[in-house]
Amino acid sequence: MLGNIFFISIRGVDDFLCGLPSVLSYLLPTGIVIALLNILRQKLASETRKLKEAREYMDISHPQDMQKDLDKCLELIEGKRRSFDMEKRYIKKDGGIVWTQISRSLAVNSAGKPLYYLTYILDITGRKQAEENLRHSEERYRTLVELLPDAVIVCKGETIVFANSSAVRTIGAFDSRELIGRSVLGFLKCDGCKDTEEMEELLRRGEMLPMERTKLKRIDGKEAVVDLWATEFHDRDFGETVLMVIRDVTESERIRAEASLQRAYFQQLFENSPQAIAMVDNGDRIVNVNKGFERMFGYSPEEVKGCCPNDIVVPEGYEKEAEKISRMGLSGKTVYKESRRKRKDGTALDVSILTYPIVLDGEQVGSYVIYSDIRKRKKAETALRESQERYRKLVDIAPYGILVISRGNIVLANKSAVDVLGVNNENAFLGRHVLDFIHPEYRQTSRDRMETVQEKGIGVPPMEIKLVRENGEVIDVEVITIPFPEKGENKLLCVVRDITGRKQAATLQQEVYEKDMLLREAAEYERLRNEFFANISHELRTPLTLMFTTLQVLERWDDINRDKISRYIKVLKQNCLRLLRLINNLIDITKIDSGFYELCLQNHNIVSIVENVVDSVAEFVQSKDIELVFDTEVEEKITACDPDKIERIMLNLLSNAVKFTKPGGRISVNVYDGGEDVRISIRDTGIGIPEDMLELIFERFRQVDGSFTRDHEGSGIGLSLVKSLAEMHGGGITVKSEAGKGSEFIINLPVRTIASKCSYADEYEISKDKQIERINIEFSDIYS
Secondary structure: OEOOEOOOOOOOOHHHHHOOOOEEEEEOOOOOEEEEEOOOHHHOOOOHHHHHOOHHHHHHEOHHHHHHHHHHHHHHHHOOOOEEEEEEEEEOOOOOEEEEEEEEEEEEOOOOOEEEEEEEEEEOHHHHHHHHHHHHHHHHHHHHHHHOOOEEEEEEOOEEEEEOHHHHHHHOOOOHHHOOOOEHHHOEEOOOOOOHHHHHHHHHHOOOEEEEEEEEEOOOOOEEEEEEEEEEEEEOOOEEEEEEEEEEOHHHHHHHHHHHHHHHHHHHHHHHOOOEEEEEEOOOOEEEEOHHHHHHHOOOHHHHOOOOHHHHHOOOOOHHHHHHHHHHHHOOOOEEEEEEEEOOOOOEEEEEEEEEEEEEOOEEEEEEEEEEEOHHHHHHHHHHHHHHHHHHHHHHHOOOEEEEEEOOEEEEEOHHHHHHHOOOOHHHOOOOEHHHHEOHHHHHHHHHHHHHHHHHOOOEEEEEEEEEOOOOOEEEEEEEEEEEEEOOEEEEEEEEEEOHHHHHHHHHHHHHHHHHHHHHHHHHHHHHHHHHHHHHHHHHHHHHHHHHHHHHHHHHOOOOOHHHHHHHHHHHHHHHHHHHHHHHHHHHHHHHHHOOOOOOOEEEEHHHHHHHHHHHHHHHHHHOOOEEEEEEOOOOOEEEEOHHHHHHHHHHHHHHHHHOOOOOOEEEEEEEEOOOEEEEEEEEOOOOOOHHHOOOOOOOOOOOOOOOOOOOOOOOOHHHHHHHHHHHOOOEEEEEEOOOOOEEEEEEEEOOOOOOOOOOOOOOOOOHHHHHHHHHHHOOOOOO
16 A cells, blocks of 8 residues: 555556446455445446345445445446546444545447546545544534634725624614625714724725724714724635724613712712702711802802811700701711801801711712701791681681591581581580481581592592581581691591571572473464464465466356366466375374374385385476485395385475575485494485484474565475484485585484385386376475
8 A cells, every 4th residue: 555545557458348247346454445336337227236245345434425426437437427526434343433535437449338447545634633623623613713702804995794793783684684795884983083984094094993992873873982903814715804893882881870960960960059068078078069059158169168067057055956957967967957057257147057978989078068057938928827827716716617537536627617617616516426426318428528538638629418406406507628637647627518598599590490491382372383384374374375366267267268177277286286285294193292194104115115116306497497316335235124114304404405406406316334334325416404403304393494474385394204204214314415505314224124024025006097106295395
């Protein structure tokens, strides 16, 4: 064996090769088995089984590399390649693994037939081990870099080629792929000595960038304060690069800024405080004083630094008290005391003294002594005592009863309370429970109100209750209860006002009001009744007058031609129809009021009923030069209804629309499907209805214009009847209108079906003559 090279050659002729087995093995002195495959191209398919039986060569080949080696050998035999290189593992006798680099080619004779393989084998076990160690090492360092809290970025020039997880978080990216290939200068904004152009030049030259604080612009647009350090770095893949380490110091900068702000705030608070503040050390010597100290006592900071405050501001007679306060403050206690101190000019003033320790790192280093001028408060307290005395007198003479209650017992009462409760004097009921004077009907309510005030600390609204006086007399009073904290206890303050006289007056006033309302209702009823009878009289007299006049004309004129007679007969018929319509409405309203009016409900297609009614009046409406349009969202909607009453509703509303729409106008009828209901809209472009009359038009005997000189006839019953019919179907009717812009009446009917003998397929039918008669009746008050 010379190095790692083995050369095997077999000389012979084609016939000799053809007679050899598929696998011929030789064992070299080194113990390495070399297999020579002598398989002719044309015999490849038939010799596969023999190839698999070549155990010697396969036994020392690693199972994971064997098939790849055999496949490449077959490619040599097939002429697909002239040679091949591959890394291959062999199994040693002791079971160990040997990594080799093999280079193999096929030797052929002059006729192109295979002779033998020429194989070069190089032991690369050491190199593979080194590569594996390097891979593990790289993996450890990569893991270390990924776990670093600082952002690590590698740049080729200014282009990012590597970024760790901290860099992704710092810049606000989703992952490192979002950063690779982008310019690092797009994220950096220098505000120090180097501007962006200088940094760009350093990055291009790969020079070292010293530690510098700058700003970083995140992907989300926010800015972060960072410390940046960069140096040249040789990368195996990218060559000469720049390694950048970025530490996000935004939070520490914020904390530092807040601390600085707090220090500034404290200094401003210390200097501008209206109180006099002195800082003393543990030796009770002044370290510093604020401007308030100078204003209060007249000493400048330079005059008092190093002095004991008791030596300069304590007047004669207060030395022991001041010394005690100082000792307590320096022992770590917080002290509050009201006392007297003196100014530089010798004048004395009343002050409150607050002393509390200054502690740093758990150790007391001194104390704050805060002096507040309480002269105004002292003066206010004196005034308050005087005021309290005045108010006490006012409470005594107040016209209302005032009670102070503690735990339900009366502890204070003024003279008016004594009079209201009917006792001999104040001491006669002090200590008694307040519920003893409350009527039994109001005791629980009063107890609940007092508990509410006691627990929540808020007052309750005034309440009228009954009290039982000492002599048993029951009186009406108004009580206001509010919290009354006194001496650490939540007491109750009750103000009691006798309203017996007011209640009597209110009762009389209510009786007068009720009688007045009855009188007004009677007057209104009388007015409506008179108006109704006047309208009915007018409605009856007008057609009767026309009929009588026509009859007189017919009686006197013997030579009246046939055309005139037809015209007069038409007048007679129309007025007969008006009388019939009025009488029918009166009869139906009376039946509805008395409960004798019934519906004949059957399952019908409501859309067809409405459409038939519209079609039946279309010619008449068009003769008035008014456009009539019908539209529907659904062609069929089966519901239980009385078709006769639906027709009557539609004819009434259509006649009103025609009556109040001028020539050239438009009337629209629409059917809308609401799922569980159906809505029928009749909209016109007529004169409209004033807003103040919208609430009244459905009331019986109401008319928008009730005068005898109105432009159109009517009794005020029609819309009331329509509303009643719609409600009997379980629905209703509403109106939208604006004076001068038309009106829209909307009928809303529920969709429901009932079990009946008639199927919903049996459409509502009516004779042509009867339908014309109904139209003539409903449209009888519209004159040509």
